Amino acid sequence: MIKFIIRRILYMFFTLLVVITITFFLIRAIPGDPLASMARKLPEQTKLNYYAKYGLDKPIIVQYGIFLKNLILNGDLGESLTYPGRKVTKTIFEYAPVSGRLGIQAITIGFTLGIILGIIAGFNRNKGPDYVVMFVAILGISVPSFVIASLLQYFFTVKFTLLPTIGWGAFKHTILPSIALSFGSIAKYARYMRANCLDVIMQDYILTAKAKGVSKFSLVTKHVIRNAILPVITLLGPQIALVFTGSFVIESIFSIPGLGSYFVSSVSNRDYTMIMGQTVFISFLFVSSLLVVDLVYGLVDPRIRVGTGKK
Template identity: 40%
Template sequence: PNTLMLAASAALVSWIVGIPVGILSAVRRDSFLDRFFMGFSLLGVSMPIFWSALLLQYVFAMKLRLLPVSGFYGWQYMILPAIVLGWSSAGVIARLMRSSLLEVMRLDYIRTARAKGLRETGVITRHALKNALIPVVTIMAIQVAGLLSGAVITEAIFSIPGVGRITISAISSRDMPLLQGAVLFATVLVILGNLVADILYSVLDPRIRAQMRKEA
């Protein structure tokens, strides 16, 4: 449960941060805000999890004393690990969201919507956003595996009891049945992530939904 809670919290952080940041960067293309957001997302993508974990522990737990440094005794103990694990994923989502939205905004049907007199906000929310989200949903499904592998390191650094610490213990003690169980658990979650992504495709794109009905 702790590993699932950590992975879900990190995924939520990456989506809540990455998608709006990518949209704002695309809308404010080449502005200071765009450069700041893309630089911050690049920092999250390039920084290793163990380094960002130690950095946030030092700033928010040791210096500012706003959050606990380690352990798992309540929801407040999940904030720092979720931010650490979700930061790199948020950076990837933000950069992909920006490039995807900019590409969609160049298409003919977007020009038609603008020619009809729609406001830019309406053009983005009603016409561009759904198509721009399709590659983002793809990368979200792929990131499930990354979140699980990152959870191993994150749980070790923050002393969170979960599958990650069990996996490290199994590797250290050469407990193959336990290690196989951990790998099987991760595999099931990855498959479920891809299944959810396929369902979301049909929600976002009517063409995919129509094709699925024909095949059925």
């Protein structure tokens, strides 16, 4: 297990290096630069001072080397080009917790309800509950999250005035955006769990357990869920990272001061340092979550021995 973790950590850093390298050169391949429109009305010498300050007057390979040096040795992601004086690291630490709180609630709601609905559908195949769950799943996949958010705002804030429309601070401000963000996850987890349950139910050991008179509760909790949930856990890894990039629409609708709005604005403004900083942050979350998912496999099903290929 220790060797596996060390090997995966090395793979993580190698993956991060590849992502950083590709992103660094891709964003600089776009014509223009972030200071062109800001500095076009300034004197020529002032423009040159700006370019020198942010290192944009150096060859691209030198800029890449400086970025890696500052990142590896000092953990410094640089200063925003669009907002001079604002450190990228400080911005991430300030606004990421907001997106993280919203994302964790959305993942918890989506995973919990999705698993429950999937189990209900799997044990009631071609019956009323199954049709209802599949209808909800189709809606969750087909209807965009911003449409769900608008509907939630209309019914719960305009028509019935139960929850606030926009804002951030209290728990009540997180309810509607969390539900809107989790709706697609509920559908995805429900479909996967239903399919896995149907597959597990038809296995010989399940039929044997039924023949031995095992109660339905024990059958579901000890046999079906443990084996059917493993493929679903795999989806959790990408979900953790995607909440930071996929929630910017929801954050805009509910006026939530999260990281999503900075991600969008940094791309449109060609804020190189902010793009790189958020890329490093999100990529680290993604590869770390994949490692956690692999470790959770062994906790959910102790028969799995990581790195040995044995059960």
